[in-house]
Amino acid sequence: MERRLYVLAASAFIVAAVLGSAWITGQFTTPGVDKTHGYVTELAARDQPWARLFRVSDALSGLVCLLGVALVPRVEREWQGWLALSAYALLTIVAAVFPLDCASLSDPACGRQGLSPAHHVHLLAEALAVGAVVAAMVLLAARWRTRIAWLLTWATLAATALTAAALAAGRGAGLAHRAQLTLIAVWLVYVALRLLVADLWHSGHGRPHVVEEGDGPAVLITAGPAGAWFHWDAVAGELAGSRRVIRFDRPGLGLSPRSPAPPTLYAEVARLAALAPAHPEQVTVVAHGVACWHAEAFARLHPLRVAKLVLVEPVCPDGRRPQAVARAAGRWLPALGGTWAATALARLAGPAAHRRLAGLPDPLGVYRMGKVPAAVAGEWLARRDMAADLRRVREDKPFPEVPVTVLCAGERAGCAERLAGDLGGKLVRLPRAGRRIHLEDPGAVVDAV
Structure with a gap:
């Protein structure tokens, strides 16, 4: 049963990566969001035609990721990384529940009449989610000590820095954000593959006390x-x-x-x-x-x-x-x-x-x-x-x-x-x-x- 548990956890992370990548095809169905300068989460803004679909996809991605963490067999001294990944999943759900009012980067008219509290909650939850997943990547890479883990971690850190710089400059945020989300999805798939192929069996079976x-x-x-x-x-x-x-x-x-x-x-x-x-x-x-x-x-x-x-x-x-x-x-x-x-x-x-x-x-x-x-x-x-x-x-x-x-x-x-x-x-x-x-x-x- 433990082997099946690893398979279920790995499957959950792969499903979370797929659901979190719904923007790849969805960006072509929402012309109102700028592909170069617009933030990906603007696809789920209230004023966009497919907002509900993207919100449901993001919420399910967070739920499935949380399920994956719950099913991962416990390994000593990895709890900080998995806790950070759980925080990322929960914050992703919060961001889906409280969407943007409008496409703030793609639509110059967005916000002229004021923004709702949900809009600000979304922005805060999204920023915290990015911080949580980056922290999870760093903490788990430090425990796993594999080249692929560190490569994806440093690439995501670079993409995050580029996204912040693009937002400050007002140009190119869409490209940087898409690179960041792609790397996060690839990292989730890497976590799944590692659970499937690495020698991580810590059954804890033995003689009774x-x-x-x-x-x-x-x-x-x-x-x-x-x-x-x-x-x-x-x-x-x-x-x-x-x-x-x-x-x-x-x-x-x-x-x-x-x-x-x-x-x-x-x-x-x-x-x-x-x-x-x-x-x-x-x-x-x-x-x-x-x-x-x-x-x-x-x-x-x-x-x-x-x-x-x-x-x-x-x-x-x-x-x-x-x-x-x-x-x-x-x-x-x-x-x-x-x-x-x-x-x-x-x-x-x-x-x-x-x-x-x-x-x-x-x-x-x-x-x-x-x-x-x-x-x-x-x-x-x-x-x-x-x-x-x-x-x-x-x-x-x-x-x-x-x-x-x-x-x-x-x-x-x-x-x-x-x-x-x-x-x-x-x-x-x-x-x-x-x-x-x-x-x-x-x-x-x-x-x-």
């Missing part, structure tokens, strides 16, 4: 949805005096790298099996939320390796059928987690969402990483498939005779009570605790272990 502490019988902790290893610090701290505590982050969560594939129940069971001590040593598994499904399936598939299950606020699978749309979207999410769009979303919403849901600070900035929202969404989309797999495991594999403790918050414990009954376990109600038992009442989890 694992934290081990203490000595004694093993306790393996698997966090709930969107959880990270540090959410269990209080529980692990109390257990580490007499237990060997193993915590980990699932792919894309915490400090674990992204996975190239969407999550599945069997993959999570295999992860628990790999992290648990080898037979004949047995492990106590502490699971929260949907991770209780993983723990139960692990116990059914590897009965000789489990000493006990502690299920905290378990979620009961429903009977809804998996959706093909959710499965298809889930295949894209691991790759999307490495894009600038995911990074921007995480930077904007991640810390606030984490503090609201967990009530804790984020010590290492985990929830500012783009891979996290993609991983959270991927696990949510995979829930129905996991539930279906768990039902099949329950039908095929009996539950072993191991102790089970189910912890639930509040008086209403329908799901937890049913699960405790099905597994022959003990139900512990914590009426004063909230949904975050391991954060609000870690002692209850320690007692259960």
